[in-house]
Amino acid sequence: MHLPRFALVKLPSKSTNRYLFYGVLVGLALSLTTTSVVAYFQQRKRKRADLAFEPRPIELRSDEVVEGVTGLIGNTPLVRIKSLSDALGVEIMGKAEFMNPGGSVKDRVALRMIEDAEERGLLHPNTGSRIFEGTVGSTGISIATIARAKGYEATIIMPDDVAEEKVKALLALGATVERVRPASIVDKKQFVNLARDRAKNFGSGPDPAHPSEIHRAHLIPTASSSVLVTTTADEALADDMLMDPQEEREFAQKPRGFFADQFENRSNYYAHYDGTGPEIWRQTSGSIDAFVSGAGTGGTLAGTGRYLKLRKADLLVALADPDGSGLYNKVKHGVMFDRKEAEGTKRRHQVDTVVEGIGINRLTHNFELALPIIDDAFRVSDAEAVAMSRYIVHNDGLFLGSSSACNLVACIKLVKKLGWNNGERIVTILCDSGNRHYSKFWNDDYLAKADIPVDTGIINSLLTAPLGA
DSSP states (O other): OOOOGGGOOOOOOHHHHHHHHHHHHHHHHHHHHHHHHHHHHHHHHHHHHHHTSOOOSSOOOTTOOOOTGGGGSSOOOEEEOHHHHHHHTSEEEEEEGGGSTTSBTHHHHHHHHHHHHHHTTSOOTTSSOEEEEEOSSHHHHHHHHHHHHHTOEEEEEEETTSOHHHHHHHHHTTOEEEEEOOOOTTSTTSHHHHHHHHHHTTTOEEETTEEEEEEOOEEOOOSOSSOEEEEOSSSOOOTTOOOOHHHHHHHHTSOEEEEOOTTTOHHHHHHIIIIIHHHHHHHTTTOOOEEEEEOSSSHHHHHHHHHHHHHOTTOEEEEEEETTOSHHHHHHHSOOOOGGGSTTOOSSSSOOSSOOSSOOSSOOHHHHHHGGGOOEEEEEOHHHHHHHHHHHHHHTOOOBOHHHHHHHHHHHHHHHHHTOOSSOEEEEEEOBBGGGOTTTTTOHHHHHHTTOOOOTHHHHHHHHSOTTO
16 A cells, blocks of 8 residues: 655654754744843833932832921822813823922922021021011911921011911911002012011010110121021121120020011022922923923922923923913013003002912012023913813812912913924923912802903813914
8 A cells, every 4th residue: 555645754854853953942042032131221221211310309108207297398299180181182290289288389488498597597496586478378378387397486478368268377377467458569568578677677676674775686697688587686696706605506596587588589499499390300200391380489480490401401391471460571572561560450459360379570580590491481361260270170170279270271372382282291380279269269259240250161262272373
């Protein structure tokens, strides 16, 4: 019987089998080696990326206990704003500064100003010293919070037309509150000027030991022209005055008056350059295309913007500016002026807007630091800010304050102007929550009397506007 030719199978020789075996073995070894090499270089790349990021200024872990209320400041989460991001095809993220213990981004500033003063020997806790500041509210609350924790008293001078909730918070924190009529910075009775004057005269008055004599406070020399410190000591600290250690201790323990001056104090800028900026860079892993922020003192925009620009030169920095503020025109046209400054058109004596905490009609030293790095500016109306706050609480469950809403409107305007819709990443500041704005910004009756509509359709129109608009 003969088998078909195709049924005959010729087996390879022993030498061929040996070569096949060696070939498979070498191929497997090369495959494993290649995989190992790729994994090695990927690991090296990750390590280099990790080394590119500095550690966060405040690192919180579940196995740590922070030291008091100041340990809670900073390292706030970065939250994706889902409704806006999904509608626009980009990633809009907000730095949740309302989660600071004092409820706002100003906690960072207050802490840095006080700690810098302590480091320079200008302030000493538990000595009866008092911190003075002129503010529309949030910085005052932050100063009062930290002052209470560190052993200082606080006096806050503020306009009498700010939200009532801020006044109640200050009083609950034990601060002395003085409310004055809004006025121009050139007016001696303007709230910042009054705070400076109160600090300058701290401790002045009848001498308890000699009632017929007036005790005068003495100025202590400082490195900053804006920061003012006075002492109740009988003698001023002259530049050439020498003291023995005992005299120095006694001098340091005398009560002092400290004018923090958030508008001009460079510590404001450094609080964000050393804190907020590095945190955002790390949280985004360096993947960020734009930073948007409003400005009052200018510290947040200048400090955060400058740090991020240092890390990524092509990052875009944009200003969000409310009605009545002159900063928009300063950035766009080089002139500090707003159309509502015209005679007889203003509702208020300060910045003519329902938005509190941002917007100003003078150039501060901190904002001057921001001017070289600002790429664009966006005007936000009261109606747009109000509409955004209602839209966000309805769609994202975020109960935000007026400046936070203003920042988010500017984010939309930036995206539309640049035609972005391919996952570009924009970070902004969620300055505070709506808890401090019940009586005005979140009060529909108040808004109706001010002729400010409450219409979320305004945001829908912004979101659906054509790109490049």
